[in-house]
């Protein structure tokens with residue numbers, strides 16, 4: 372066999388702390404040292420060692436080439452492996468390979484014990500494929516925020532430019548090898564992709580790298596699972612997770628058993644395996660369809676009850692302002708400062724994590740000239756919301772349509788405010804809510820560059836505010852009151868117009884009927 376890449380390897384023991392338990396011995400009939408393929412086979416399969424014996428012209432064994440892995444972070448080692456100088460077959464007899472392997476395994480195990488001392492943080496590499504989008508850089512940044520919110524420690528991130536994607540591996544085998552090597556050096560086991568991966572793709576990439584593969588959708592599902600509060604959000608999240616997992620469960624035997632082994636409760640489990648609330652995600656293939664039907668039935672129950680609640684609410688005439696916006700824009704913080712609900716437990720959870728709020732929360736506030744107003748906090752929006760999730764949360768989001776006014780909060784301080792604003796507008800229009808009146812608040816003005824803020828103010832016609840310092844809140848209240856007032860007037864005009872119209876129709880009707888009477892009167896003998 373000319374190089375190790377073509378070798379049929381038996382199923383290999385994989386673990387973070389040990390090597391495969393195999394060394395690969397093969398011949399190089401044409402002579403020569405270990406090839407690049409030999410070394411990457413060694414590396415990717417975590418073989419104990421790879422050796423090649425040159426075959427001499429007379430058919431006898433020639434020089435022996437041997438290499439083994441080096442532990443991550445070994446000082447002075449440039450490569451992932453150490454190659455020994457060529458040796459004659461007799462030299463090799465004295466070489467204690469198993470002692471080398473033992474030493475090496477000890478080293479690797481020590482590194483993993485150090486890792487275990489800092490639990491709960493999965494070390495992850497991030498990859499965002501750049502197909503020429505203008506905002507690829509921001510997407511990578513957002514992916515990094517998502518990973519952080521899901522509890523990962525981002526140790527490396529890369530924008531990979533690819534005009535054309537490879538069917539199986541997306542980025543190509545070479546790039547995957549490079550990433551595997553990087554993961555090894557940075558002591559990371561998780562590779563996160565910024566695009567959604569198909570089931571087969573995820574499997575192929577996992578097989579090629581030996582890393583745990585997570586995509587953006589899984590991250591978002593995971594974050595939703597961590598933050599889901601209340602019966603309805605939990606049901607919605609679990610349903611979305613199961614729908615996402617279902618096609619991926621088929622033929623995922625080895626992968627699942629590994630996930631099962633490392634999975635945990637909502638708070639502590641590995642990324643991609645967390646269930647909503649305190650439950651662990653049920654991964655039993657046979658039960659998945661039953662569970663999906665059960666959840667669907669429960670959810671339709673909940674939505675009937677909500678519909679009833681909604682009816683009672685629309686009967687009292689307090690205007691409702693729905694606070695919408697991209698995740699992390701500061702919606703919950705603004706609701707808190709608007710409604711002075713600074714004390715627990717009424718305080719709405721506001722934190723620097725994406726999707727802190729999943730359940731719409733309503734608070735009573737007050738606006739000068741209007742009176743009591745209900746403010747509703749909503750789940751944050753995000754571009755390319757996974758289809759399963761937007762379906763699951765559609766009912767919740769549609770409730771936004773019950774409001775009289777949208778208060779669209781934009782994070783004006785981090786780059787890409789325009790793109791996030793547009794993403795939110797797109798989702799609103801998907802929900803058929805694009806016609807609703809909207810007031811834009813450019814939040815985090817305290818942290819924004821003045822020129823940027825001014826540009827955004829002109830483009831989005833927003834009111835610069837800071838939910839934290841309180842700057843601009845007075846002006847914003849004014850605009851909200853004015854808009855509601857205007858709406859009430861428009862409404863009054865509409866009502867008056869409708870009344871007028873009714874009156875006119877009535878008049879017309881009665882004049883018609885008198886015309887009718889007249890006509891019957893005119894032709895009494897007809």
Ligand SMILES: Nc1nc2c(ncn2[C@@H]2O[C@H](COP(=O)(O)OP(=O)(O)OP(=O)(O)O)[C@@H](O)[C@H]2O)c(=O)[nH]1
Pocket residue numbers: 696697698699700701702703704705720721722723724725726727728729749750751752814815816817818836837838839840
């Ligand atoms: N500097 C600054 N930070 C702010 C301001 N408003 C909110 N933040 C911070 O932004 C982060 C997100 O705030 P939240 O209120 O949780 O954002 P949200 O829009 O409700 O987020 P989700 O519920 O996750 O969609 C928190 O760390 C806030 O402290 C502001 O005016 N200025």
Ligand SMILES: [Mg+2]
Pocket residue numbers: 702703704720721726727728748749751
């Ligand atoms: Mg919030």
